[in-house]
Amino acid sequence: FNEMMANSLTTANYVRLSEMLKEEHNVMMLNPLSNDLAAMRQSMLFSGLEAVSYNINRRSFDLKLFEFGKTYHKLESGFQENKHLSLFVSGNRLQESWAKPQKTSDFFLFKGYVNTILSRLGIEKTQNQPMTSDVFAEGIAIVSGNETLVEFGSVKKSILKEFDIKQEVLYADFNWNLVLKLISNKIRFADIPKYPEVRRDLALLVDEDVTFDSIYKVARQSEKSLLKDINLFDVYSGNNLPEGKKSYAVSFTIQDTSKTLTDDQIDKIMRKLTQNLESELGASLR
Incomplete structure (x- = not known):
């Protein structure tokens, strides 16, 4: 990975690219040098995409970048600065x-980078949770207790288009505080x-509007004590599917x-999972 150092000053218009950012939370400059440097950034994403776009336009297509930085927010309680690793x-x-x-960097390789950072820091007691975000096409949050440690995923094409980026970009935002x-x-x-853990895989055929978040919630409700982890490891849409x-x-x-665990116990859990996924989400086994 190569370290980048982006300017904390940016355009105030970036908040329009995400509903999670609010225009009233912008920290504005009293005497800005230009409109492109009129506000303190609320997100690490857009300044990072500027760097990605800059490199791609100079024919540097294969990128691994990181940045330690801060975001700035004007809240009712006062000004707030948050530390991040992106x-x-x-x-x-x-x-x-x-x-x-040649092989393109993908979501699962990127997930390995994120997990390795947490592991090397000795942070082990975490859980993966699906997340819904207007900046990620597919995203996952890693949480500790009730707090989110990191959110990561593939950036939506609609946002990449704003920066004239045509290739996939994977982004992670660590809550460094x-x-x-x-x-x-x-x-x-x-x-x-x-006692050993047991892994079972299901290839589920679902409607296009069904998210991994829905599958995750149904699975957790189906088995709360013995189900230790739920992981999405492949998504396919295209030929040979209805x-x-x-x-x-x-x-x-x-x-x-x-x-x-006995085979009967495992089979009972998996039957219950399959039945609930079918009845609540209309999922079927491929």
């Missing part, structure tokens, strides 16, 4: 080589679970810390 990945994952075929709170100098140990349908490949990790 990541941007776009283009091929490796330099061109005769030894290996929270990360710093969770980092501890103490080394903690936990017993390795004596019109108006898409395919989600979802993995379910099941574990009982007090005993080994």
